[in-house]
Amino acid sequence: MLIDDRVMNGQERISFRLRSLYSEYGYERYRMSKFEEYDLYSRNKDFLFSEGVITFTDTNGRLMALKPDVTLSIVKNRKDTPGEIQKLYYHENVYRVSAAADGFREQTQVGLECMGAVDGACIAEVLKLAAESLKLCSDRFVLEISHVGILNAFVDAIAPDEAVKDEILTCAGQKNLHGISRICRDNRLAEGAEDALKQLLSLYGTPRTVMPKIRALAEEYGAGEMAAELGRAVAGFTGSEIEDRIQIDFSATGDVKYYNGIAFKGFISGIPGSVLSGGQYDTLMKKMGRKDRAIGFAVFLDMLERLTEEDDFRA
Amino acid sequence: MLNIALPKGRLGEKVYAMFAKAGFECPALLEPGRKLIFDNEEAGVRYFWVKPSDVAIYVERGAADIGVAGKDILLEYRPDVYELLDLNVGKCRMAVAAPAGFKDDMNRTLRVATKFSRIARDYYTSIGRDIDIIHLNGSIEIAPILGLSDVIVDIVETGTTLRENNLNVIEEIVPISARLIANKSGFKFRTEQIERLTEGLRKEVQEA
Numbered sequence: 001m002l003i004d005d006r007v008m009n010g011q012e013r014i015s016f017r018l019r020s021l022y023s024e025y026g027y028e029r030y031r032m033s034k035f036e037e038y039d040l041y042s043r044n045k046d047f048l049f050s051e052g053v054i055t056f057t058d059t060n061g062r063l064m065a066l067k068p069d070v071t072l073s074i075v076k077n078r079k080d081t082p083g084e085i086q087k088l089y090y091h092e093n094v095y096r097v098s099a100a101a102d103g104f105r106e107q108t109q110v111g112l113e114c115m116g117a118v119d120g121a122c123i124a125e126v127l128k129l130a131a132e133s134l135k136l137c138s139d140r141f142v143l144e145i146s147h148v149g150i151l152n153a154f155v156d157a158i159a160p161d162e163a164v165k166d167e168i169l170t171c172a173g174q175k176n177l178h179g180i181s182r183i184c185r186d187n188r189l190a191e192g193a194e195d196a197l198k199q200l201l202s203l204y205g206t207p208r209t210v211m212p213k214i215r216a217l218a219e220e221y222g223a224g225e226m227a228a229e230l231g232r233a234v235a236g237f238t239g240s241e242i243e244d245r246i247q248i249d250f251s252a253t254g255d256v257k258y259y260n261g262i263a264f265k266g267f268i269s270g271i272p273g274s275v276l277s278g279g280q281y282d283t284l285m286k287k288m289g290r291k292d293r294a295i296g297f298a299v300f301l302d303m304l305e306r307l308t309e310e311d312d313f314r315a
Numbered sequence: 316m317l318n319i320a321l322p323k324g325r326l327g328e329k330v331y332a333m334f335a336k337a338g339f340e341c342p343a344l345l346e347p348g349r350k351l352i353f354d355n356e357e358a359g360v361r362y363f364w365v366k367p368s369d370v371a372i373y374v375e376r377g378a379a380d381i382g383v384a385g386k387d388i389l390l391e392y393r394p395d396v397y398e399l400l401d402l403n404v405g406k407c408r409m410a411v412a413a414p415a416g417f418k419d420d421m422n423r424t425l426r427v428a429t430k431f432s433r434i435a436r437d438y439y440t441s442i443g444r445d446i447d448i449i450h451l452n453g454s455i456e457i458a459p460i461l462g463l464s465d466v467i468v469d470i471v472e473t474g475t476t477l478r479e480n481n482l483n484v485i486e487e488i489v490p491i492s493a494r495l496i497a498n499k500s501g502f503k504f505r506t507e508q509i510e511r512l513t514e515g516l517r518k519e520v521q522e523a
Contacts, residue, residue: 140504142503142504144503171398174396174397174398175397175398175399175497176397176398176399178398178400178401179398247503251397267499267500267503267504268500269500269503269504270377270500271377271500272375272376272377272498272499272500272501273395273499273500274499274500
């Protein structure tokens with residue numbers, strides 16, 4: 001029996017379309033329990049979007065949590081696959097503290113993870129799928145791509161202190177160049193040391209327009225190889241019909257403690273925050289004793305609630 | 316159309332003059348009356364007056380693409396927005412003030428009255444001082460006089476109000492001024508217009 005999609009709301013329609021898209025690319029559905037041992041989250045607090053976790057004591061006395069995150073569970077529950085690539089997608093609810101709700105809120109995510117011998121081709125495919133996911137929601141989208149390694153190389157060059165580095169990265173995420181100058185001045189960092197970082201943060205636009213300048217700038221800071229990696233990851237967009245929807249922007253920093261390479265965010269016109277977020281998290285894999293590399297992203301379906309009927313999720 | 320939220324009051328008028336000079340004029344804005352929203356289709360802008368502490372909410376939630384908010388509000392509420400420019404107007408400082416002759420007794424928890432709980436908490440955490448926050452919404456200066464608190468954390472412009480209430484600044488926390496902020500998503504779709512405005516304002520800040 002065919003399902004009449006007129007009975008679905010916009011979010012349900014988009015979730016099925018995303019799942020079809022990921023299946024077409026060879027991603028397999030990964031299902032998981034709603035609960036996870038709390039210990040997993042207490043050890044990896046930095047990876048969580050929000051501080052709070054809903055906990056309860058199970059019948060056997062173990063402290064459990066309602067999942068605030070999907071990726072951590074996948075990393076924990078799967079084994080390394082040396083030399084192979086494992087492609088997974090999920091459609092799950094997570095339970096997080098929401099500032100807007102002033103309390104916990106159930107949020108629905110559809111996302112994917114590519115794990116194992118992740119190479120440049122995998123990274124390019126994940127970026128392509130991120131862009132395709134946004135396009136399924138609306139034509140008026142922007143996929144903003146950054147490279148955490150490059151940004152860190154520039155920040156490391158000016159700030160030796162971790163606390164100062166964190167402050168600078170916060171400013172970078174806000175495009176707050178005057179704030180970076182002030183931090184450097186207050187901490188008596190070498191005058192003009194921040195100029196290159198400010199230049200890097202000012203270079204945003206389509207890969208075709210900004211990549212040559214980024215390569216030249218990154219060379220000077222020993223980040224040439226990472227710039228080449230970024231260039232290869234986005235090369236597939238050049239000349240494509242969505243080329244102008246792809247932007248390199250180093251303010252999309254992500255969580256630098258876990259994301260180590262490409263990090264990205266997706267935006268749709270008319271929706272105030274990012275509707276998609278992802279990146280490479282080899283550092284998290286390593287921390288959890290895995291040798292595999294990994295990259296993934298999630299689409300926040302709740303953010304799409306306000307898309308108007310005219311957009312109608314590309315109906 | 317670029318939606319711009321301006322803070323009601325003297326600061327807003329001063330900032331609007333900067334926007335107009337940068338080529339984003341909307342003369343109807345200054346006409347007396349109770350209207351709060353003003354369009355200039357030719358210049359591609361729509362201005363609206365909102366309560367200064369609400370500007371960041373309008374921008375974060377996307378009702379405004381850009382706006383002007385004090386650094387105090389940005390530090391206190393930490394909205395997820397871009398902070399594009401320090402407009403160098405509305406300058407003041409966030410400071411700790413205490414009655415004349417105050418001496419901090421380290422054996423007791425310091426009682427701090429403030430409208431800016433987060434800024435006060437962050438500041439005292441950074442210096443390792445245990446405090447008791449008393450959140451007030453106004454007339455902060457009377458809290459130490461009435462014995463409600465030991466010190467206050469508040470915005471100090473000229474210091475006149477403090478002096479009149481026998482209070483002195485004992486520590487400066489952070490300098491404050493008006494900032495140009497932008498919605499993160501709006502910025503992606505109106506980049507050119509927002510950049511043009513930012514550059515126009517930057518020139519004015521540099522020339523001032």
